[in-house]
Amino acid sequence: MSELAELKKKIPTQVAVLGGGSWATALVKILSENNVKIKWWIRRKSDVEFIRKYNHNPSYLTDVAINPRKVKTYSKMVDALAGVEYIILAVPAAFIPSTLKDLNKKHFEGKKVVSAIKGMIPDENLLVTDWMERAFNLPLGQTCVIAGPCHAEEVALEKQSYLTIASPDLSLAQSFSNLLNSRFLQAHAIQDLYGVEYCAVIKNIVAMACGITRGLGFGDNFQAVLVSNAMQEIKIFLDVVYPEKNRDLNSSGYLGDLLVTAYSQFSRNRTFGNMIGRGYSVKSAQIEMNMIAEGYYAVRSIYSISRQHNIKLPIIEAVYNIVYEKANPMLEMNKLKGFLK
Structure with a gap:
């Protein structure tokens, strides 16, 4: 491997996680196992401040220790999105339109978007990936979804778990899977984005x-x-x-x-x-x-x-x-x- 390739391998991947619930907390824990820097956006400022002070989410999976060397919390979403390669959506589907209402397509340019949401946008009857494509002109090839079988609570306990990552771009799904693989979790990549998303x-x-x-x-x-x-x-x-x-x-x-x-x-x-x-x-x-x-x-x-x-x-x-x-x-x-x- 060349010296430049070795250097790139050592540079942490920058990931934004949007959401402060149990699944978002579990994903932060999983990603922290690898060479990843996480910018974690949480709606409630009080939770952001608590995590900065005590390194625990006060509302969900409270026993999970948050690694302050790898995780920084934000109450302003645009700050969390700056400079990242991946954006993980981990808020309930019903709240996606209101959560992202102040963003535009420029915030997603050049970034890969990962849906960790197992729901649909109410009233519009749209999968999250379809809604993102419509709202921000985001190509499906820049998106992937996370499916189980996996519960946040077992991730917190470091029980052996498995995830499926689906994207029309198999290389994207594989790259993101590599960010998740750890001593207690295995992820594998497939291309059936819609099938996995509808099934979830x-x-x-x-x-x-x-x-x-x-x-x-x-x-x-x-x-x-x-x-x-x-x-x-x-x-x-x-x-x-x-x-x-x-x-x-x-x-x-x-x-x-x-x-x-x-x-x-x-x-x-x-x-x-x-x-x-x-x-x-x-x-x-x-x-x-x-x-x-x-x-x-x-x-x-x-x-x-x-x-x-x-x-x-x-x-x-x-x-x-x-x-x-x-x-x-x-x-x-x-x-x-x-x-x-």
Whole structure:
């Protein structure tokens, strides 16, 4: 290797992380394991100041130690974006338009944008990558998405974890994967950006369905049938909306991500659904959780898209009816039984 190449190898990659939640905190921890300098934007100035003083996020994953040599926190987004190579979006999808409202396409020129968001832009029924392309004229070849199976809480505990990075530009996905690989995490690259992104959205809706059935008192047997049927619904949806010959839905970026979200105690969408099944209203469940369940917003978008394409998705429809049409959860799940095999 030449002297110049050796020098470049030693220069840290500059990355901006936008968002102060649990997944953003986990990503900061993961990136800190490698030769990366992180500029971390957090909305609340009090959290920024706390992290600068105590090297811990006071609101999420509070036990994670933040490395001050590698991480600098910012309350002004434009300062966090200056001079970075990668921008990681890690705020809830519903807040993306308001979070980025003061930016323009110049802020993204020459930068790679990574979506760590597993949701859709409400009302517009757009994936985050599509919204970024429309709002900032950002080419899909400059974007990639992060998929699981991986929960922030297990990253905090340094449990062995895996991530899937998807981009139409496989070299971009591979380069970003290299920034994430560490002693407790492995990332691999694929090109199916839309397939991975849609699957990540739908699996949150399925996790809500699993939570609802648990809250109603259904057991493991029913959940196994529910999840296996959900995988079939994902295939039906993707085959119509974005078909891809070489897509392997049995791999970890699809099936694995679905399973961990459907079954894990750390799944906020499953928790949200469980509360609905136990009789909470949507509003009261949201207030008590104090976290965003992406599936709540996503189910309306996926339901709308499926109607446009005349796709029959019984699980999606059941969850939509429960959370938006205020259908009785037990009656809706009893009706769903007839569609499951």
